[in-house]
Amino acid sequence: MLGGRYRVDEEVGHGGMATVWRGYDLRLQRPVAIKILDPARFADAAMRQRFWREAQAVAALPHPHIVAVYDVALEADEAYVVMELVDGPSVSAVLQDGPLPRAQAVDVALQTCAALAAAHAAGMVHRDITPANLLLSTSGLVKVCDFGIAAWQEAAYPSLVAGTRGYTAPEQAAGGPVDPRTDLFGLGCTLYAMLTGAPPLAGRGAVGELSGVQEDLTRLGVPAPLAEVVARLTARDPGERPAGADEAAALLAAAGEHPAAAPLLDATAPLLGGVLPDTAGDHGTIRERLPAPLIGVAAVPPPPTPTARVAPARPAPQRPDRWLRPVVWATTGVLAIVAGLFFIVYALGAPSPPTAQAGPSKPPTAATPAAAPLASTRPTDQLDLLRREIDRLARTGGIAPKDASDLRKKVQDVEKRLRKDGDDAAEKAEDLLDRLDDLRADGKLSAPAYQTLAPLATRLADTLT
Template sequence: MTLSSVVAALPQYAVGEQIGEGGMGVVYGGVHRQLGRPVAIKRLPHAVAEDPRMSERFEHEARLLARLDHPHIVPVYDYVRQQGEHLLVMERLDGGTVWSRFSQDGLTAQQSCGIVLATLSGLHAAHEAGVLHLDVKPKNLLFTSTGVVKVADFGISQVVSEGATLVTHGGAVLGTPAYIAPEQAMGNALTPAADVYATGTVLYELLSGDLPFERGGGPLAMIQKRVYQDPRPLRNVPEPLAGVVMRSIARDPGARYRNAETFAIDLAGAAGTLFGPDWLTRLGIPVHLAPQVSASSTRPSLRPVERDTLSLSQQPIRATLVDPVPAARLSGSSTLVPASSVIKPPSTPWALWLVAAVALLALVAVPFLVSGRELVKVTTNLANPVQESGNQLVVTLAGIELANVQRGPGGFELPGATRWIVGGAVTAAADGREFLLVSDRTPWLSIMGTGSALLLLFTLAYLESNLRALRRRQTGVAAVIASVPLGFGLGLAVWLLVSVLRTSEPTLPIALTCGVLGAAAALSASLASKRV
């Protein structure tokens, strides 16, 4: 359809040139002929008009939108359904978008918090009226000429897609995949938590200059990461602000703020803690808050402000990304399918997990199956001189010399350090005759016994932490590299602990074998976790 159909449908308006375009329609400038009031005219996609069911749903939604009266929501002045056109007439805002300011001049942390508080205020009012936005992004947050932030395009995405994220067979996404909540992508039941997620993602981006997930891949890859991965931690942002942001973008809707107002209360409190109780007054951005949110913002600081807060609060942060992946254009010929039917869960790298399992089993089995040479065992109290024949006694642990002593009047007296190290059995040689020297104390009173147990617990804990961070994409190659020495240490710990408990000869070849098996198991598990 041509512009003439829009002009014909709105005789009371002088329709001007196109001033914007997105996946959900085209926007024209206009002026009300009698009132002289400038307006923005949203022309919805023809697919809305051509689908009777969708058309009826949008007319119902338009009535709800027209009743929204809030300082941070772009007001709808009129809705016209005529001559195959669906037109929304709204307030025209010429102050630019949040994205334009963020990408050009940058925004300070206080400005970003103020903008998001205004956004949450408008969203909560809409949610109370039964309207979800489902496409919150910096380009849908507009400024008036006086600097007031207003949320635009309420409800359009919900009407067109019925809540689920839709994609074309070519992989283009209807909506903005950079900010889509996981449950929205999968077509699950939606609540205000979906808008909380999108708004939290906007705040994450404004505070860091980047999105919460690794770059790369197309729109479907962006959605898949949000469905199956946890977001990266928000670095260089102090608590409690970082904690508030991360809670708002939790993958599980139940772990997020239940609505926009509870998010706003915590955000206002965190900002007041970091920037001072009067931060909104000093900010210069008009923000209309509910009494409970305003009270949280002006609450006296309960924590000392950290030194790095000054740099966070004063330096503008700019976008490090170009404009995120654009939305698909909705036309009458669009073939749309739910994203949930296209995206697939990440494949499990079974081969790597199998290698890790086999290496781990071999690591545990080797110290039991291969126990060194069968030597005579001499059990004694190492606190007393060792009563063995010969003139010189050499004590070694896996080839490492622990003691080399000459015979004294009462026998071979071992150094104090050696007595504390030895637990279980060590190799001893007196004038060339080899035997196993076994302490009669409990091995847990020795460094060999207790040390091997502590090393085992330490390496297991750090490996588990590394694997968890890799699965959540909170770390990268560094954790994979670190897994090698940790795995080697795990192998040594298992070897030494088994040797101590079995009082078998702890030899160097077995130690190296266990170390290599432990490193192989840890490396394979790390690579598998990174690919999940």
């Protein structure tokens, strides 16, 4: 339980600095997403500042196409943001099954333009518009999430050069100033990915960048007007891109590929304290219902300076990393007692005590994973299985919370490499194996836990090699 109000139910994803959980607001009786800053990051003042900057950024943008934030808290030992729970997948997840139909791809882009118009009107640049940061609700709404590296235009954090390979504008990658056209580059790369299944190839020259994208799309059967819009969005020179999200929406609408259904929420939805300029063209809904819930990031008012709480200590949370501690301590005590009894019996020459005596003290993790999950040769399936087993072992005491967090990070490193370009993914899988060996050698990983995780990591490394 967090703040005496939010029940933490199950983990649904890891980010670069936080973990997202599915939860429930007991006061308002509604499901929520809870983003909790990782303990190691919480100790870093710069990371706490970035975490709060994200919450502040999204809180300033109440908009139907931006994931909403409901609450934020900074406590003595953790920080968390309570957000809207989006009942659908990311565009990135949908693209695993191939490109989107053109009408849907343009519809997603148009709705994204509405969110960007709101952000840009508030003076903010998202700086990481990618398929992974666009969520699709089952009602057809597109929700932009993860404002973790967003920058106010008047203070663009020049020292923070961040973004996602394949979607980062050249000026941002070079550490230069950013403006709304930076996000339009990411939008163009995302639209290209929705139409083809992958972002544009990097490494083209200033002129070749624009003409190459257009030629690629035309060769794949994308109509010339739409291919020309994508080429303009992905132009290397910001001056060759549309001036803003409203102009980009007008160009997309003029390309004639958006659905002819009734218009969705207007891109000019009002912000607090003002109304955005009009955008041309209507855009419809995505008619197909999309599976697999996913969580997005949302917004809250700027938080106070982190200070220790004066209020009485709240009940121990139900999250695994809290209730696990007494379980581990109790398990260690039982094992020590059993070991002492075994030593005494052995010294007296008596038969060894039945191994069943130690059973209750061990977490139910000795069983090796079922053969069926191991049969999958898809790296994404193997990564999911690894993550589930780590979570299970953490819940049942097979792995200490700190070591489980470290292993999750290793799994996430493999996933990031695989998602971007596949390079070095096998090397990161080997790093995961090495970490398992180190934990086993240091006595921090039990033999049953090692026998559960090592075959999965080995299988993953073999698949990626």
